[in-house]
Amino acid sequence: MxxxxxxxxxxxxxxxxxxxxxxxxxxxxxxxxxxxxxxxxxxxxxxxxxxxxxxxxxxxxxxxxxxxxxxxxxxxxxxxxxxxxxxxxxxxxxxxxxxxxxxxxxxxxxxxxxxxxxxxxxxxxxxxxxxxxxxxxxxxxxxxxxxxxxxxxxxxxxxxxxxxxxxxxxxxxxxxxxxxxxxxxxxxxxxxxxxxxxxxxxxxxxxxxxxxxxxxxxxxxxxxxxxxxLEKNEKSKDSNKRHESLDWLDKQEPNSVIFVSFGTTTSLCDEEVKELAVGLEKSHQKFVWVLRDADKGDVFTSEVRKVQLPQGYEEGIKERGIIVRDWAPQLEILAHSSTGGFMSHCGWNSCMESMSFGVPIAAWPMHSDQPRNSQLVTKYLKIGLIVRPWASRDEHVTSEMVENAVKTLITSKEGDEMRKRAADLRNAIKKAVAxxxxxxxxxxxxxxxxxx
CATH class of the missing domain: 3.40.50.2000 (Glycogen Phosphorylase B;)
Known part of the structure; x- marks a missing residue:
């Protein structure tokens, strides 16, 4: 290999x-x-x-x-x-x-x-x-x-x-x-x-x-x-190494949480972080947000930027959301029954993992293959929606865009239909690998x- x-x-x-x-x-x-x-x-x-x-x-x-x-x-x-x-x-x-x-x-x-x-x-x-x-x-x-x-x-x-x-x-x-x-x-x-x-x-x-x-x-x-x-690894359930986000998800209702993560190659600027934070708060939906900078060529060198949130934000949302600043177990989060949507950059790993567990996607592509993967997800498979059109990539995503995408995916009839198609695709994938x-x-x- x-x-x-x-x-x-x-x-x-x-x-x-x-x-x-x-x-x-x-x-x-x-x-x-x-x-x-x-x-x-x-x-x-x-x-x-x-x-x-x-x-x-x-x-x-x-x-x-x-x-x-x-x-x-x-x-x-x-x-x-x-x-x-x-x-x-x-x-x-x-x-x-x-x-x-x-x-x-x-x-x-x-x-x-x-x-x-x-x-x-x-x-x-x-x-x-x-x-x-x-x-x-x-x-x-x-x-x-x-x-x-x-x-x-x-x-x-x-x-x-x-x-x-x-x-x-x-x-x-x-x-x-x-x-x-x-x-x-x-x-x-x-x-x-x-x-x-x-x-x-x-x-x-x-x-x-x-x-x-x-x-x-x-x-x-x-x-x-x-x-x-394609199945959760239950061996980690009682382990001391189990990630805190999974314990938090255990306490939430089915399909009630949006998972927000943009992979290992994207860094959001301060303005994007602020708009995303406000949009998640205004949506009044539960969320797990992985907030970390993109990887360097050597991820073990010490210097890492800590992305700043608006003052008091984490305290204000602690009943409804959790911020993860370290490495998050994405597969386990997507496999969790409480996860009802995934705001993603649409890297192919993330797309495949989301499809494997029947989770619809709010697509926010950043670069490379991601814009085209987002079209596969939203237009061909119809298991997601676009947060911001790629043609508008030079414009910042606003808090209103984030709020609308999250609400649509988690609380609307349209979101339920996407979730149903995503679940059908998950079942077809499981049958295909059996x-x-x-x-x-x-x-x-x-x-x-x-x-x-």
């Missing part, structure tokens, strides 16, 4: 590693010492013993990468502070080659490399090695990837492309710094892959998976998600292919 060193990417391949290891296949997960520690310490939602079956290979990156602080006032929400850690991965190229050579020398038979689609430059030498196969892992939706290709091809009409309305060009979703990094990876397109993997399901986006299959023109692809656990389900069949097909 060769993940990109960003939390959403580290997490998805860690979950996939766990699933593949259940087929009695030896799994090796590689990365810098810092990022493997990050992936392990934040893993949650499943029995931690399952991680002990994995082989972790920690490599020191030389030279060390910079860890600038995120800039909450930047004109673009993309986490430019992570770019030095992305570029530092170039130093993993030779260690990964050495590891593959070492594994091959043990007469292991075959080495299968699953690499993040943004880490092509690390695995570029591997297809020339004997008994080695590489598979690209797409960390976002087929909907997003197809819409990107559709735009590059001049926006031809296909059924389903009407769901791309109101999305500005892909260039508005990423800054120039990221495009430069992407161009490095693109030079290896078509030279490495034996197939494509998605953390997705045909019950979620079969149309777009089919369209992508046509784009691949015969290359094998497998939709084998969700990778995240024995005899379409996702289980796709995973079995992939395992059969790599072990042939």
């Amino acid at each position: 060769v993940p990109l060193p960003a939390q959403g990417h580290l997490n998805q391949l860690l979950h996939l590693s766990r699933l593949i290891s259940m087929y009695n296949i030896q799994v090796h997960y590689i990365g810098s010492t810092t990022h493997i520690k990050q992936a392990k310490i934040r893993a949650h939602g499943f029995d931690p013993l399952t991680i002990t079956k994995l082989h972790f290979h920690e490599f020191h990156q030389t030279p060390s990468f910079e860890t600038p602080l995120p800039n909450p006032n930047a004109s673009h929400k993309f986490p430019n502070q992570l770019m030095p850690s992305f570029y530092a991965t170039s130093h993993l190229r030779e260690p990964v080659c050495s590891l593959v050579r070492e594994l091959l020398s043990t007469n292991i038979g075959k080495v299968v490399v699953i690499y993040d689609s943004l880490m092509k430059w690390i695995v570029q030498d591997l297809p020339q090695m004997p008994n080695t196969e590489c598979y690209s892992f797409n960390s976002t939706s087929a909907f997003m990837i197809y819409s990107f290709l559709w735009e590059l091809k001049g926006k031809p009409f296909h059924p389903g492309t009407e769901n791309y309305e109101d999305i500005p060009t892909i260039g508005d979703c990423f800054p120039p710094e990221f495009w430069d990094f992407l161009k490095i990876q693109e030079q290896f397109d078509g030279k490495i892959d034996c197939g494509e993997l998605y953390n997705s399901s045909r019950v979620i986006e079969s149309l777009y998976l089919d369209l992508m299959a046509k784009e691949y023109d015969g290359m094998k692809q497998w939709a084998i998600g969700p990778f995240n656990p 024995d005899g389900g379409i996702n289980r069949a796709e995973m079995d097909s992939f395992i059969a292919h790599i072990t042939r």
